[in-house]
Amino acid sequence: MKNPVNNPHPAAPSGPPPVGRVVATELKPSTPHQFFFWTARESPVGIGAIVRVDADARTVFGVVTDGFAYSDLQTPMHAVIGADGDPAGTEEPTRRAEIRLFAAAVLRHLPEEPVQPVPLGLVHLASDADVVTALRMDAYTEGDTPTGIPVGVYAAGGLEAPVYVDADFLLGPEAAHLNISGVSGLATKTSAVEFLLSSIFQRFPAQKGRIAAVCFNVKGPDLCFLDQPAPLGEEDLRLYARLGLTPKAFSPVQYYAPYKADGVNLNTLRTHEALQANTQPLLWGLREVLDYAEVLLNRDDVDAKADAFIDFLAERVVGREYEDNTLPRKFHVKSFADLDEFFRAIFAVLEDAGRGGEVWRTHHIATIRKIRNRLGNISTRSKGLVTDDGDVNDLPWGGFQDRGLYVVDVAGLDPLAQDLVFARLVSRLREQLERRELGVDHVVVFVDELNKYAPAEGPDSYVRKMLLDISERGRYLGLVLFSAQQFRSQVQRRVVGNAGTTLMGRMDSDELALPGYSTMSPATKAKLAALPKGELLVRHPHFTQPIFVRFPRPAVLSGREGVERFPPAIELPFVEAVSRRLRALDPSLASSKIQDLVAGRREADVRKALNATLRARPDQPFAFFVKCLGREVKAESAAPKPGIRPVRTSADPY
Amino acid sequence: MPLTIRELRRLLAPVPGLVAASVVPAASHGREVEACITPATLIEPGPVTARAVGAPEIWPGPVAFLDGTQRFEVAAYVGTSPLMLAEVAGAVRERTGRDTRTVAVERRAFAIGRREVLAALGGALAGIELVALPEDTPGHPLRDIEAARHEVDRARGEVERIVGDRYRREAPGRWLVVDGSLAESPAWALDARMVGVSKSHSTLPFDGDDLVTYLQLPAGHRSSIFQPASRRHAPVYAWGFRLWPWAGRDLFYGLVRIEVAARRESLAAADAICRWLLAERAPISAPDGRWDRLLYGIRSVEEYLRAVRGER
Numbered sequence: 001m002k003n004p005v006n007n008p009h010p011a012a013p014s015g016p017p018p019v020g021r022v023v024a025t026e027l028k029p030s031t032p033h034q035f036f037f038w039t040a041r042e043s044p045v046g047i048g049a050i051v052r053v054d055a056d057a058r059t060v061f062g063v064v065t066d067g068f069a070y071s072d073l074q075t076p077m078h079a080v081i082g083a084d085g086d087p088a089g090t091e092e093p094t095r096r097a098e099i100r101l102f103a104a105a106v107l108r109h110l111p112e113e114p115v116q117p118v119p120l121g122l123v124h125l126a127s128d129a130d131v132v133t134a135l136r137m138d139a140y141t142e143g144d145t146p147t148g149i150p151v152g153v154y155a156a157g158g159l160e161a162p163v164y165v166d167a168d169f170l171l172g173p174e175a176a177h178l179n180i181s182g183v184s185g186l187a188t189k190t191s192a193v194e195f196l197l198s199s200i201f202q203r204f205p206a207q208k209g210r211i212a213a214v215c216f217n218v219k220g221p222d223l224c225f226l227d228q229p230a231p232l233g234e235e236d237l238r239l240y241a242r243l244g245l246t247p248k249a250f251s252p253v254q255y256y257a258p259y260k261a262d263g264v265n266l267n268t269l270r271t272h273e274a275l276q277a278n279t280q281p282l283l284w285g286l287r288e289v290l291d292y293a294e295v296l297l298n299r300d301d302v303d304a305k306a307d308a309f310i311d312f313l314a315e316r317v318v319g320r321e322y323e324d325n326t327l328p329r330k331f332h333v334k335s336f337a338d339l340d341e342f343f344r345a346i347f348a349v350l351e352d353a354g355r356g357g358e359v360w361r362t363h364h365i366a367t368i369r370k371i372r373n374r375l376g377n378i379s380t381r382s383k384g385l386v387t388d389d390g391d392v393n394d395l396p397w398g399g400f401q402d403r404g405l406y407v408v409d410v411a412g413l414d415p416l417a418q419d420l421v422f423a424r425l426v427s428r429l430r431e432q433l434e435r436r437e438l439g440v441d442h443v444v445v446f447v448d449e450l451n452k453y454a455p456a457e458g459p460d461s462y463v464r465k466m467l468l469d470i471s472e473r474g475r476y477l478g479l480v481l482f483s484a485q486q487f488r489s490q491v492q493r494r495v496v497g498n499a500g501t502t503l504m505g506r507m508d509s510d511e512l513a514l515p516g517y518s519t520m521s522p523a524t525k526a527k528l529a530a531l532p533k534g535e536l537l538v539r540h541p542h543f544t545q546p547i548f549v550r551f552p553r554p555a556v557l558s559g560r561e562g563v564e565r566f567p568p569a570i571e572l573p574f575v576e577a578v579s580r581r582l583r584a585l586d587p588s589l590a591s592s593k594i595q596d597l598v599a600g601r602r603e604a605d606v607r608k609a610l611n612a613t614l615r616a617r618p619d620q621p622f623a624f625f626v627k628c629l630g631r632e633v634k635a636e637s638a639a640p641k642p643g644i645r646p647v648r649t650s651a652d653p654y
Numbered sequence: 655m656p657l658t659i660r661e662l663r664r665l666l667a668p669v670p671g672l673v674a675a676s677v678v679p680a681a682s683h684g685r686e687v688e689a690c691i692t693p694a695t696l697i698e699p700g701p702v703t704a705r706a707v708g709a710p711e712i713w714p715g716p717v718a719f720l721d722g723t724q725r726f727e728v729a730a731y732v733g734t735s736p737l738m739l740a741e742v743a744g745a746v747r748e749r750t751g752r753d754t755r756t757v758a759v760e761r762r763a764f765a766i767g768r769r770e771v772l773a774a775l776g777g778a779l780a781g782i783e784l785v786a787l788p789e790d791t792p793g794h795p796l797r798d799i800e801a802a803r804h805e806v807d808r809a810r811g812e813v814e815r816i817v818g819d820r821y822r823r824e825a826p827g828r829w830l831v832v833d834g835s836l837a838e839s840p841a842w843a844l845d846a847r848m849v850g851v852s853k854s855h856s857t858l859p860f861d862g863d864d865l866v867t868y869l870q871l872p873a874g875h876r877s878s879i880f881q882p883a884s885r886r887h888a889p890v891y892a893w894g895f896r897l898w899p900w901a902g903r904d905l906f907y908g909l910v911r912i913e914v915a916a917r918r919e920s921l922a923a924a925d926a927i928c929r930w931l932l933a934e935r936a937p938i939s940a941p942d943g944r945w946d947r948l949l950y951g952i953r954s955v956e957e958y959l960r961a962v963r964g965e966r
Binding site: 041075082 | 933935941954
């Protein structure tokens with residue numbers, strides 16, 4: 001008999017049937033922010049589901065935060081008695097009365113005032129339109145100038161709805177920054193950021209200005225193939241369509257990586273010949289380093305005197321002609337090599353002065369030696385990034401492209417050099433954004449392993465102070481920090497606290513047990529601890545409760561796929577490496593021609609010519625390279641100068 | 655949907671001349687029968703014996719359970735005459751697979767009192783059924799309450815018959831287990847697919863050794879089949895059946911009386927029905943104090959009726 005004889009609970013006349021009913025008891029009352037409802041045993045409702053309660057003239061939206069089930073069994077002993085003590089005995093012919101009770105946190109009341117406890121009413125799963133209203137997305141996804149950025153798809157009970165975050169609250173000026181946490185390998189942090197960047201580039205409203213992103217690749221090949229499209233499965237394509245996005249690789253993309261110590265092989269896993277067209281060396285000279293010397297020096301006991309000497313060098317010596325009557329000649333310091341000569345000249349002067357020669361122009365010799373050691377150390381530890389000869393190849397300051405992606409691969413760099421790269425690039429971005437000179441109005445900076453750069457504990461560092469500054473003031477400039485780490489608790493609280501939008505992938509249970517997560521229900525934590533790949537918990541200023549969403553995999557090759565398809569080139573000997581870099585500019589160039597040209601030339605000269613060619617990207621790279629390299633000066637053996645004959649003298653009278 | 659007693663009380667509040675009261679008389683929740691022995695006729699030959707029925711078996715196919723509830727309270731007095739409010743309800747819940755759901759329900763709420771008491775209500779209970787007590791004797795508050803209880807018993811029997819008949823019309827071939835006697839309705843007493851399970855043993859069918867055998871049945875045993883002597887509407891076949899061991903507890907612990915239609919095929923089905931009922935011991939109906947005799951299916955009907963009435 002399918003239909004009851006007289007159904008005591010007739011279904012609603014139209015629309016999808018309700019999935020539950022609100023219940024409120026003295027022990028579990030409804031409040032303005034929480035309510036309980038029960039459902040049938042088989043119900044599509046789960047943790048994170050968005051529901052709608054209809055009662056009289058009030059509609060309430062909520063998100064399920066916890067679930068309970070219990071039967072009318074008062075004590076386990078009754079179950080034992082009923083089964084005659086045999087758990088394998090005959091199954092009970094009647095299933096015990098059982099309840100599925102869910103707790104839901106209120107997302108929104110309609111009308112908003114007066115704020116009242118949630119009424120007893122029927123509970124429906126939220127439709128697309130309900131999700132928009134419940135998450136207050138109507139405020140920014142509708143109208144003439146929508147600012148919604150798709151972040152994923154909310155799915156529950158066969159219903160699916162796109163979820164948008166507000167560009168004004170993700171990229172400024174109202175709020176900004178995004179932080180993502182989750183365990184390595186399972187939380188899909190990098191994929192989430194790649195997808196979101198793609199979403200931003202496709203949907204960031206034109207009237208809000210131009211936007212670009214700078215990503216720091218800090219480990220392995222993670223971000224090395226963002227310009228390479230990846231084949232997607234049907235489900236991913238469907239999700240892209242549902243979100244109104246086009247699955248495509250990033251374009252334009254520029255890669256920057258320092259050289260290895262040899263100065264010609266790039267220190268990155270993106271060395272496959274097919275990828276060289278948009279892979280450039282990141283090369284800095286003395287000036288670029290000196291401006292950020294604090295980054296390198298703050299780990300030690302650098303005092304005000306050292307700071308003063310560095311400032312003296314930066315303002316008076318480097319990059320200009322310096323003349324001092326205590327020194328034997330004029331100096332024009334442009335490179336580390338020039339600087340070292342300058343230092344040697346000072347030391348010579350002080351040594352000649354003998355007693356009392358401990359101070360040169362108010363700077364004590366110990367301070368000068370300390371700074372010389374530190375700066376010398378930089379060029380040693382950061383060899384490949386920092387050149388002795390003053391060559392520079394940098395990001396396109398002032399010429400950032402709209403929707404352009406700039407990836408800086410620092411994975412192979414010494415931590416000190418990573419700090420330097422990070423500090424300098426972010427500081428330059430900030431300066432140029434302040435002056436509106438960058439070429440774009442907004443820049444997203446993506447930093448993985450934030451716990452390393454802005455740790456919760458430990459001495460204050462230049463990088464941490466800078467990150468804090470961005471997180472607190474960056475939104476006014478258009479400088480937006482997207483950051484990721486495994487454990488949020490290990491990151492400076494103010495840095496993550498200033499992130500307007502927070503994403504969480506699969507989380508570590510120990511991390512979730514910390515007080516910082518106490519506002520989450522046990523069920524939400526349990527779901528987070530077992531969250532499948534491709535799902536995230538999203539916190540956003542417009543959402544009064546965190547929401548679970550699913551996102552498609554990015555339409556670009558992952559690091560592992562990229563390395564398989566574009567295996568890194570074997571590190572080549574100097575000449576061949578030069579040949580390969582030039583052939584990246586002009587594949588028609590014959591390797592033998594280049595090798596013949598550079599054979600026997602000084603490596604420093606070849607490097608200089610190569611870098612100049614790579615910087616200039618001329619139409620005829622070989623000709624340009626030849627010109628930079630100059631004519632070969634054949635070694636000539638100098639004829640011995642005629643000696644001066646000794647003066648003939650008379651015999652020694654003694 | 656009929657009003658509850660609590661709601662009816664609210665309607666009475668403004669009525670002049672009524673003195674509010676709140677008395678729940680003893681036995682207001684169920685029938686009360688005087689203990690007696692009424693000798694029955696044995697259908698199976700020989701003295702009364704205990705017969706093992708075999709191992710429990712799950713009831714084949716869907717099976718429905720029917721029960722009713724009743725409640726009445728003294729709500730007010732007009733002079734010395736009580737005004738009583740009553741609710742009766744009956745329901746059938748059908749089990750398909752392992753899940754049970756309500757397929758028929760009937761509820762009634764009414765006021766009972768002497769004519770002058772009902773007249774004093776004016777229109778306060780407009781639309782509510784009013785039941786007048788017989789006035790062949792002078793008014794006596796306790797006698798009026800007792801008469802009202804009989805009226806509530808009768809009303810409950812009536813709603814049970816209504817839902818039983820309704821279910822039977824809709825599902826003629828399905829098993830229907832009734833809480834209590836089949837003798838409430840002649841149709842039920844003839845129905846080969848209805849089983850009455852009575853927890854009450856106020857009327858015993860035997861005396862002497864037969865009674866000893868009957869009341870000391872071991873668990874999983876039934877008595878010989880007999881035909882109870884005085885049934886209100888129609889003859890039925892019956893037997894005693896022990897669901898749980900009684901030693902160390904009470905003679906009536908786990909003992910139920912099964913009633914079926916007085917038909918030849920009922921004799922052959924007796925052991926099978928017992929095996930099915932044996933399987934119905936689980937899940938047990940605890941924490942209900944009658945769990946040793948109360949089938950879970952029957953309890954679910956009671957729980958349903960209590961729940962819709964908002965009773966804790």
